[in-house]
Amino acid sequence: MDLGESPAVPPKAAVVAPPIVKEKAAIAPRPPVSAPASPAPASRAPISEAASAKTSGKAPVFFEGDLFNGLKKEGFIELEKNVQITQEGLKITGDKAKVFFQPDGEEVERVEAYGNVVVTKKDPDTQELITATGNIAIYETQARLITLKENAKLRRGKDEFRGAYIEYNVDTGHIKAGKVQGTLTPEESKTTQPTKKQHP
Numbered sequence: 001m002d003l004g005e006s007p008a009v010p011p012k013a014a015v016v017a018p019p020i021v022k023e024k025a026a027i028a029p030r031p032p033v034s035a036p037a038s039p040a041p042a043s044r045a046p047i048s049e050a051a052s053a054k055t056s057g058k059a060p061v062f063f064e065g066d067l068f069n070g071l072k073k074e075g076f077i078e079l080e081k082n083v084q085i086t087q088e089g090l091k092i093t094g095d096k097a098k099v100f101f102q103p104d105g106e107e108v109e110r111v112e113a114y115g116n117v118v119v120t121k122k123d124p125d126t127q128e129l130i131t132a133t134g135n136i137a138i139y140e141t142q143a144r145l146i147t148l149k150e151n152a153k154l155r156r157g158k159d160e161f162r163g164a165y166i167e168y169n170v171d172t173g174h175i176k177a178g179k180v181q182g183t184l185t186p187e188e189s190k191t192t193q194p195t196k197k198q199h200p
Helices: 050-053 187-191
Strands: 062-063 066-070 076-087 090-101 108-122 129-140 143-158 159-169 175-179 179-184
Touching: 050 187, 062 175, 066 129, 076 108, 090 179, 143 175
Parallel strands: none
Antiparallel strands: 062 076, 066 076, 076 090, 090 108, 108 129, 129 143, 143 159, 159 175, 159 179
């Protein structure tokens, strides 16, 4: 019996595993265990509920910007173009900004804004509008302190300050400045209005 040659067995097709896609961590805050997570709006998202609770009561920190880069776990995020950062009545705008986090990745440590910076807030005592400008602004969340540098200016009501740097405490309204010039308007001229004579 002629066995001959066995027919060739075709090789098995190689099994290609689907590529593994790694997703980056979202910046939205971690939701409470008892409540389902709700997505934050893309244009006005809270950076961290845990961070905001430790920096200024329970007030969240919000940010906006045309460009975004970074991760909380890397220690910072960057924002560019039409940047706006708010917390309660405090508002910071500028061309660029960096938000830095504590090592645990939850607590906001400071905010740095660059280029055409404008800071606005109502004074805690007088309720007068505070408007501060400069090329650089650094907001230290734990100290509740804003430092403006390079062409720094601050206006509170009709009072105006200009200096090499200006420090403003968000909670107390205390102002500190270096190489300062300015104008202080007496209280009487701020509040007293001329009365019109009434004719019988």
